Amino acid sequence: MLKDSTSGYGLVTIVLHWVCAPLIIFLFGLGIYMRGLDYYSPWYHRGPDLHIALGLLIFALMFLRLLWRKSNQNPNAIPTISQSNLWAASIVKVFLYVGVFIICISGYFITTAEGTGASFFGLFSIPASVEFSANNVDRLGAIHKYCAWGLMGIVILHAAAALFHHFVKRDKTLVRMLKPTDKAD
Amino acid sequence: MFAKKHLAALVISSIGLIGLPALADNYTIDTKGAHASINFSIKHLGYSILTGRFDTFSGEFSYDPAKPEASTVNVTIDTNSVNSNHAERDKHLRSPDFLNVEKFPKATFVSKKIVVGSDKNEFDIVGDLTLNGVTKSVTIDVDKIGEGKDPWGGYRAGFEGETEIKLKDFNIKMDLGPASQVVKLQLHVEGIKK
Numbered sequence: 001m002l003k004d005s006t007s008g009y010g011l012v013t014i015v016l017h018w019v020c021a022p023l024i025i026f027l028f029g030l031g032i033y034m035r036g037l038d039y040y041s042p043w044y045h046r047g048p049d050l051h052i053a054l055g056l057l058i059f060a061l062m063f064l065r066l067l068w069r070k071s072n073q074n075p076n077a078i079p080t081i082s083q084s085n086l087w088a089a090s091i092v093k094v095f096l097y098v099g100v101f102i103i104c105i106s107g108y109f110i111t112t113a114e115g116t117g118a119s120f121f122g123l124f125s126i127p128a129s130v131e132f133s134a135n136n137v138d139r140l141g142a143i144h145k146y147c148a149w150g151l152m153g154i155v156i157l158h159a160a161a162a163l164f165h166h167f168v169k170r171d172k173t174l175v176r177m178l179k180p181t182d183k184a185d
Numbered sequence: 186m187f188a189k190k191h192l193a194a195l196v197i198s199s200i201g202l203i204g205l206p207a208l209a210d211n212y213t214i215d216t217k218g219a220h221a222s223i224n225f226s227i228k229h230l231g232y233s234i235l236t237g238r239f240d241t242f243s244g245e246f247s248y249d250p251a252k253p254e255a256s257t258v259n260v261t262i263d264t265n266s267v268n269s270n271h272a273e274r275d276k277h278l279r280s281p282d283f284l285n286v287e288k289f290p291k292a293t294f295v296s297k298k299i300v301v302g303s304d305k306n307e308f309d310i311v312g313d314l315t316l317n318g319v320t321k322s323v324t325i326d327v328d329k330i331g332e333g334k335d336p337w338g339g340y341r342a343g344f345e346g347e348t349e350i351k352l353k354d355f356n357i358k359m360d361l362g363p364a365s366q367v368v369k370l371q372l373h374v375e376g377i378k379k
Contacts, residue, residue: 039361048273114272134265137276138287 001180004072008172008181013072016065017177020058024100025155027054028148052111053121059104066097075181078171092158099151106144113137209249209256212342212376216243220343220375223262231364237269237278244294246376248342250332253308254299262292264316282359285317292316294323310346316355323348325372335377343375 003010009017034047077086111118112128113136119125132140165173214221224238244260264286267278279286296312306329314323325346332342348370352361 039359110276111273114270114275116272134267134275134279134286137272138279141276 001182004069004075005181006073006076008075008176008179010072011180012068013065014177014180016061016068020061020065021155023054023058023061024151027051027058028152030054031148049119049121052107052118055104055107056118056120056126058100059108062097062100062104075176078173078176080169080171081165081173089161092154092161095154096151096158099147099154103144103147103151106140106147110137110140110144113140209247209252210340211247211379212245213379214242214244214246214260215341215375215377216241220341222373223260224371224373225368226371227361227368228364230362235269237267239263239266239292240268241266244374245379246296246374248376250305250342253305253329254301256296256299256310258294258296258310258312260294262294264290264292277359283317283357289316289318297322314350314355316350317357319355321350321354323350325370340378341375342378343373346370346372346374 001010002012004013030047030051034043034051037044037047081089108118108126109130109132112126112130113132115128115131117125117127162174162177165171166175221242221244222238223242224236226234226236229235239262241263242260244258246256246258248256264284265279267275267284267286269275269278278284281288284292293315294312296310298311299308300311301308308327310325310327311322312325313320325348327344327346330343330345333340335341349367350370351367352359353366
């Protein structure tokens with residue numbers, strides 16, 4: 001139930017997937033919203049604080065997902081899906097992971113560029129590791145922004161493909177990510 | 186080479202002795218030794234004062250203590266070097282909401298006129314400040330701090346100056362509230378005679 005098997009995904013993978021997905025999309029929206037705020041808005045500081053804390057959370061969860069994925073069996077491919085589609089799906093997944101990590105790491109570097117740690121809801125703080133010059137902070141900002149937009153493009157592809165498989169091709173692609181496999185191994 | 190220089194100096198000083206008016210000395214602002222700083226301060230919400238500075242700039246001035254009204258000064262500031270000791274705020278200050286440093290990487294001040302009061306050590310420098318692509322005349326209230334030989338064979342003169350600018354005047358878009366429309370610039374300058 002908990003672990004992935006050759007027949008499908010386990011509960012841990014499924015829960016992690018469905019926690020991360022809305023968090024990542026929410027954080028994208030929050031990022032855009034908070035940049036346009038008026039100085040006197042109550043969210044002027046709350047927005048960035050939440051953005052940073054949830055960014056740290058996403059990094060931890062995505063790291064966990066990567067470890068869990070590597071330490072579990074991968075489900076077998078659904079036989080009706082062509083090899084080229086499988087390849088496309090894996091490339092999209094690689095982009096999703098790499099994109100999220102680049103965004104998390106660049107965000108962390110921006111926040112800590114002058115030596116102040118990145119705070120997780122005031123409970124603890126991840127200390128700064130590298131200090132960056134003004135030019136490099138602005139470059140990191142551009143990377144953070146464009147990767148986030150790029151990631152949303154990839155997310156749309158990923159979600160559209162899942163819906164296509166569910167409603168048009170009527171295979172188990174989406175169901176596998178919703179219902180844990182029965183076979184425990 | 187050396188002899189030539191000395192000869193030139195001799196000729197020039199002799200001309201001075203003959204009766205031409207003494208020329209003002211030229212100074213380079215000592216940014217290398219960091220004996221100069223360009224600081225700014227603005228009210229935060231009307232409750233306190235926030236300060237910051239520009240870390241990188243260069244400039245020079247000419248100054249004759251006998252004739253301060255003939256002095257000139259020009260300074261170029263690297264706007265990218267704005268520093269308020271807070272990474273995210275500094276990033277915001279560099280953005281188009283404030284200084285727009287990508288489009289306007291330099292701010293400059295060029296003096297136009299010096300108005301000397303009854304005390305020759307206090308004067309107003311009127312000049313053009315270009316910031317965020319906007320050029321406006323500003324008046325800097327200057328006090329001379331001192332001048333003289335330094336212990337390492339050079340000659341130095343130092344001043345402090347203060348002026349105020351309105352953010353709106355320089356097309357700075359971000360509105361920080363009614364108490365924070367004006368920025369004070371505090372300048373500390375030491376020049377080394379060339």
